[in-house]
Amino acid sequence: MPTPRYRNALRALLTPAEHRIFARLNTPQKLQVYLEKLPPNFELKGETYMSPRRVLKAGTAHCAEAAVLAAAVLIYHGKPAWLVDIRALPSDQDHIITLFKERGLWGAISKTNHAVLRWRDPIYRSPRELVMTYAHEYNLDFGKKSMQAYSRPFPMTRHAPARWVIADCDLDWLMDELDAYPHEPVAPKHALDRRRRSTRVELKSQDVTEHPVPASRRVAKTK
Secondary structure (H helix, E strand, O other): OOOHHHHHHHHHHOOHHHHHHHHHOOOHHHHHHHHHHOOEOOOOOOOOOOOHHHHHHHOOEOHHHHHHHHHHHHHHOOOOOEEEEEEEOOOOOOEEEEEEEEOOEEEEEOOOOEOOOOOEEEEEOOHHHHHHHHOOOOEOOOOOEOEEEEEOOEEHHHOOHHHHOOOOOOOHHHHHHHHHOOEEEOOOHHHHHOOOOOOHHHHHHOOOEOOOOOHHHOOOOOO
16 A cells, blocks of 8 residues: 555656546546547557556557556556566567555556456456456467566556656666566466467457557557
8 A cells, every 4th residue: 555655756746738638537447447548559659658647648558558557547546556567588578567456456457459467357356367368368379379478566656656656767776676576487387388379360359459550560469
């Protein structure tokens, strides 16, 4: 749980317009809907890790940027928030989600343009129980399942809110820290190597997208 001092420090950084957005997103469910409507950041001009302030100005976000924004909004409302890095094979992309708790149970906020790796209702008894629900969905275009590990819940209160909520520069340092945070394997290597490939029907369902994908990005599926 963020301390009142930390929450107030975060609130003091925001402009009136930012306050209005944060204030109305007063449940994880409303926050998830907001992020789903936000156009994906396809990084057409190069890789970015925008702060919540920059995301609101740009009106676009990829999974990591949305996860950090979600954490900021949750803390604004006095709720704890953690990032989790889901690590995939080098030939795939990692995915970052935001964990929250309601009545002692864990849920997840997730920004993705596809029909998988999305929101998780707060019905899980532990972070591992929740994160493992992504293991079956996580695969490459030819069906090989690619999820390898996941980080322990990373508390955003490790850093002063001014450093990450309103930063003008990219948050590469935060992503590096999350990547270096302790990770737990999904399963022993021998079990991961024996996973059944996703079927044609399963792969076809993942072609459904929420927002149109630019032609230049259609070859490389983004999480």
